[in-house]
Amino acid sequence: MIRDFLRKVSALIKKEFITIWNDPKTRGIIIGLPIMQLLIFANAVTMEVQNIDAVILDRSQSVESRELLSRFENSPRFRKFYYADNEAEFKSSLDRQKVQIGILINNDFARCIKAGKTASVQVIADGRQTNSASIASGYASQIITGYGAEIKPSIASNGTSIAPSVRNWFNPNLEYKWYILTVIVAMLSLVTTLILTALSIARERELGTFDQLIVSPLSSFEILLGKSIPPLIIAMTLTMVMTGIVIIFFHIPFAGSFLLFMASIFVSLLAIVGAGLYISAICNTQQQAILSVMTFMMPAVLLSGFISPIEDMPRFLQYLTWLNPVRFFMVLSRGIFLKGMSFSDAVMNWIPLIIIAVLTLTLAGRTFKRKLG
Secondary structure (H helix, E strand, C coil), rough: HHHHHHHHHHHHHHHHHHHHHCHHHHHHHHHHHHHHHHHHHHHHCCCCCCCCEEEEEEECCCCCHHHHHHHHCCCCCCEEEECCHHHHHHHHHCCCCCCEEEEECCCHHHHHHHHEEEEEEEEEEECCCHHHHHHHHHHHHHHHHHHHHHHHCCCCCCCEEEEEEEEEEEECCCHHHHHHHHHHEEEEEHHHHHHHHHHHHHHHHHCCCCHHHHCCCCCCHHHHHHHHHHHHHHHHHHHHHHHHHHHCCCCCCCCCCHHHHHHHHHHHHHHHEEEEEEHHHHCCCCCHHHHHHHHHHHHHHHHCCCCCCCCHHHHHHEEECCCCCHHHHHHHHHHHHCCCCCCHHHHHHHHHHCCCCCHHHHHHHHHHHHHHC
């Protein structure tokens, strides 16, 4: 009896191995996915902040201020420096997230040092990225304090010091909830849309109703449109509800235009719908669709700047993020919510999302037509 039991179980185990190995999609998931994620995790996930870009407004234009700035330029933590000519240019660099921090040196910097007084240097960080802002401003403060300690022996008055004054724009107290909740609104909308669209066609195949769609008078475009609209409506409604909860119950100020925010969510979700429909078109079962969603979601979130700044990733991964709709989704969500992103800045993030939406929806349509044929 035991031998018969083991023989049956062994046969079933052998059959399962053969089934898994003979399915190219499953084989790719169990072999390619872990290796791909390992490589991405190893390179993209880091809590260390490097390659910091900074904007400089040096009103002093003195030997002392240039010596201080040379300490920043020689630091391995910093990468690019943009020298602003006025406050508007300085502010614009931080607004558009061109840089992570700003260094502002007042015109009395050298005079205070020579007079033995405390000289102040403003360090302004982008509070939309709470972790990066805290670490980057900490690096800057260390450099400023270190420079002050170096010049003390050369000054007659031992009272001389240089005090960094740190300010955080768009999130003054670096409230982590401000950062995480604005991102979660976008993430939950994304996940809802992706899962609903990914399961739509696969569900029809699994339930055996896909043949009814084929013989129906609807064209492939009409079928895809019918599959796209419900997830979009559900995700948009969910986004409005979650935004209301974040504002009312968590007291996070909404700085931007609500209409611009919803338009940005709609454009972002279009790109996600295309990805979801393509996944659904190539999958035969809902289980395959869910596994494919997980395959897409993990790298997309990691390469979005949600966990680690994109600037700290290897160069080839930074280029890869331009194909990732989640990256622009999060920039729009944080930017409109926390700083009141302007229409022109929002459009600059819409453009890559529209391109991704056109590509993914076209690919999904062609794949669906091929399946119908």
